Amino acid sequence: MSETFASTASKAKGLQQSCMHCSLSNLCVPFAVSHDEIERLEDIIKQGKVVNRGEHIFKEHSTFRSIFAVRSGAIKTYSVSENGEEQVTGFYLPGEIIGLDSTNTDAYSCSAKALERSSVCEIPFEQVEDLATKIPTLQHHFFQLMSKEIQQSRQLTMLLSKNTAEERIASLIVSLSERFKKRKLSNIQFRLPMPRNDIGSYLGLAVETVSRVFTRFQKMGLISVQGRELVIENMPALLEIIKGHTRCIKDE
Amino acid sequence: MSETFASTASKAKGLQQSCMHCSLSNLCVPFAVSHDEIERLEDIIKQGKVVNRGEHIFKEHSTFRSIFAVRSGAIKTYSVSENGEEQVTGFYLPGEIIGLDSTNTDAYSCSAKALERSSVCEIPFEQVEDLATKIPTLQHHFFQLMSKEIQQSRQLTMLLSKNTAEERIASLIVSLSERFKKRKLSNIQFRLPMPRNDIGSYLGLAVETVSRVFTRFQKMGLISVQGRELVIENMPALLEIIKGHTRCIKDE
DNA sequence: TAATGAAATTGAGATATGTCAATTCGGAAG
DNA sequence: CTTCCGAATTGACATATCTCAATTTCATTA
Numbered sequence: 001m002s003e004t005f006a007s008t009a010s011k012a013k014g015l016q017q018s019c020m021h022c023s024l025s026n027l028c029v030p031f032a033v034s035h036d037e038i039e040r041l042e043d044i045i046k047q048g049k050v051v052n053r054g055e056h057i058f059k060e061h062s063t064f065r066s067i068f069a070v071r072s073g074a075i076k077t078y079s080v081s082e083n084g085e086e087q088v089t090g091f092y093l094p095g096e097i098i099g100l101d102s103t104n105t106d107a108y109s110c111s112a113k114a115l116e117r118s119s120v121c122e123i124p125f126e127q128v129e130d131l132a133t134k135i136p137t138l139q140h141h142f143f144q145l146m147s148k149e150i151q152q153s154r155q156l157t158m159l160l161s162k163n164t165a166e167e168r169i170a171s172l173i174v175s176l177s178e179r180f181k182k183r184k185l186s187n188i189q190f191r192l193p194m195p196r197n198d199i200g201s202y203l204g205l206a207v208e209t210v211s212r213v214f215t216r217f218q219k220m221g222l223i224s225v226q227g228r229e230l231v232i233e234n235m236p237a238l239l240e241i242i243k244g245h246t247r248c249i250k251d252e
Numbered sequence: 253m254s255e256t257f258a259s260t261a262s263k264a265k266g267l268q269q270s271c272m273h274c275s276l277s278n279l280c281v282p283f284a285v286s287h288d289e290i291e292r293l294e295d296i297i298k299q300g301k302v303v304n305r306g307e308h309i310f311k312e313h314s315t316f317r318s319i320f321a322v323r324s325g326a327i328k329t330y331s332v333s334e335n336g337e338e339q340v341t342g343f344y345l346p347g348e349i350i351g352l353d354s355t356n357t358d359a360y361s362c363s364a365k366a367l368e369r370s371s372v373c374e375i376p377f378e379q380v381e382d383l384a385t386k387i388p389t390l391q392h393h394f395f396q397l398m399s400k401e402i403q404q405s406r407q408l409t410m411l412l413s414k415n416t417a418e419e420r421i422a423s424l425i426v427s428l429s430e431r432f433k434k435r436k437l438s439n440i441q442f443r444l445p446m447p448r449n450d451i452g453s454y455l456g457l458a459v460e461t462v463s464r465v466f467t468r469f470q471k472m473g474l475i476s477v478q479g480r481e482l483v484i485e486n487m488p489a490l491l492e493i494i495k496g497h498t499r500c501i502k503d504e
Numbered sequence: 505t506a507a508t509g510a511a512a513t514t515g516a517g518a519t520a521t522g523t524c525a526a527t528t529c530g531g532a533a534g
Numbered sequence: 535c536t537t538c539c540g541a542a543t544t545g546a547c548a549t550a551t552c553t554c555a556a557t558t559t560c561a562t563t564a
Contacts, residue, residue, distance in 0.1 A: 079406075079410065081410075081414075082495065085414070087410050087413070087414060089406050089409070089410065100399060100402060101399055101402040101403045101406060102399065102403075103395055103396065103399040104395070104396040104397075104399035104400045104403065105399075105403075109403050109406075110406075129388070129391065129392060129395065130388075132385075132391060133384075133385050133386075133388045133391055134385075136381070136382075136385045139381065139384060139385055139391060140381060142395070143355055143356070143381065143394070143395075143398070144355065144356040145356075146395070146398040146399060146401075146402065147352060147353055147354065147355040147356035147357075147398060148356045149402050150352060150353040150398065150401050150402050150405055151353045151354075151356065151357075151361050153402055153405035153406055153409060154331075154341050154353060154361075154362075154405055156409050157341070157405060157408050157409045157412060158331065158333075158339050158341065160409060160412045160413050160456065161339070161412050161453075161454075161455070161456025162333075162337070162339065162456060164550075164551095165550075165551070195510095195511065195512085196511075196512060196513095197511075197512090201413075202413075203413070204412065204413025204414060205551080205552090206551070206552055206553075207511085207512075207513095208512090208513080208514080208551090208552075208553085209550090209551060209552075210512095211512060211513050211514080212513080212514080212551095214512095214513095215513075215514085227511090227512085227559085227560070227561095243334065416520075416521090417520075417521070447541065447542085448541075448542060448543095449541075449542090457521080457522090458521070458522050458523075459541090459542075459543095460521090460522075460523080460524095460542090460543080460544085461520090461521060461522075462542095463542060463543055463544080464521095464543085464544080466542095466543095467543075467544085479529085479530070479531095479541090479542085
């Protein structure tokens with residue numbers, strides 16, 4: 001029951017799974033790190049922890065120790081404002097890393113919750129810093145990851161500050177599509193990992209608006225949606241909608 | 253003419269100015285770095301370059317090499333979308349660092365332009381990376397800087413996605429106030445370094461809306477504005493407006 | 505299979521903000 | 535000091551999106 005396909009597969013090499021054999025390693029611990037170095041990384045990474053839908057990986061204000069790499073499933077991050085409103089700040093798919101925004105504090109600056117049954121690798125950040133001074137490519141990699149995160153957040157900001165509901169939603173759909181593609185999944189047919197609610201919160205729209213845009217897109221023949229199943233029927237037209245605008249949400 | 257007060261002051265110790273004696277060093281190269289280490293930093297930093305109002309520090313898409321610390325004045329960063337619209341992504345005051353979002357690419361992901369006569373210190377990023385592997389506190393510092401940048405960008409995103417024009421503008425005013433205070437300047441009376449135009453672009457509002465909110469705030473007795481001169485007349489009320497909302501834009 | 509509650513959709517009406525247009529203000533240059 | 539041009543303000547109107555409310559659909563549990 002607590003066995004994922006991933007942890008099952010790893011049984012052959014002991015309880016620890018290998019980043020080296022993880023299909024996502026090129027996304028989360030990429031290229032320029034040598035085998036030898038990956039082994040040292042593996043020493044500090046706690047791999048393949050499973051979280052069920054709705055469970056937290058970490059909570060806002062709790063003590064910050066680790067960042068997490070998503071191995072399977074989907075995670076959302078969010079903050080809660082004083083009035084109790086939840087605000088979604090990001091969606092994370094396999095190969096992506098959560099918690100980089102908290103490394104400058106003693107506490108997590110947002111909460112992370114599983115949108116579906118997921119598995120994550122825990123990476124204690126202090127040990128990353130130690131290791132990074134010894135492995136320059138690792139240091140470089142983390143600078144890159146963080147820089148990318150800044151850029152993506154900037155792009156989201158730009159998307160929210162100038163674009164219409166249609167543009168925002170088209171942008172999210174295309175972003176998801178590209179990210180699925182990168183993971184060797186279909187980029188024209190996939191399941192939305194998050195409820196409309198969260199889409200609205202993330203894009204700064206009311207749920208009703210999200211819903212209306214989805215049906216409008218469907219009537220226009222751009223997509224087909226039934227619940228969370230989505231098929232992109234006319235990618236060029238979708239791209240046309242976001243053309244000239246802040247293109248991508250998280251397109252790495 | 254190309255002499256700033258700062259570069260004049262530094263003449264005593266040669267052409268190079270000293271980070272050690274810079275009043276901003278605790279902001280841009282802080283605390284935990286020892287004197288010895290600061291000296292090594294100074295070797296790679298080109299200090300006190302002057303840029304006049306309207307001049308660029310770097311342009312979007314040009315080759316990325318350095319990040320920059322603002323020493324005096326004020327800088328804005330912006331991107332230009334396909335349709336030629338300029339979108340402001342940030343305002344930077346003395347002690348703050350520009351370009352961290354570009355360290356994952358070969359090109360700057362935005363442009364940086366001086367809002368007024370400013371002076372900046374150029375920090376070649378490759379050399380920072382080299383040095384950071386040798387000075388763990390420096391590495392740590394840069395991780396912190398970048399993480400903070402992510403967080404601030406997130407907060408801006410949240411501000412734009414849920415808050416009204418009044419809340420956004422109150423937030424910006426308070427943010428500027430706090431940042432001036434940190435630099436030992438008055439936090440209740442200061443000059444806005446940017447035109448209304450840029451405020452609107454940054455906050456995702458039409459110029460007209462910015463203008464209207466300013467006059468509304470003035471009528472409510474929250475502030476006095478004449479052109480760019482601003483006096484905060486009722487700080488508690490301003491704070492009340494942004495209470496319960498994503499508080500701060502860049503409050504380090 | 506039925507029952508229950510949450511999520512999603514759809515409609516109607518309200519509103520904050522954008523757009524367009526007309527002044528007014530303010531600082532730079534002569 | 536006057537002229538001039540861009541910046542800022544103000545007004546009137548248009549509209550995208552929100553809010554509130556009513557169903558409908560879907561998924562989970564009994």
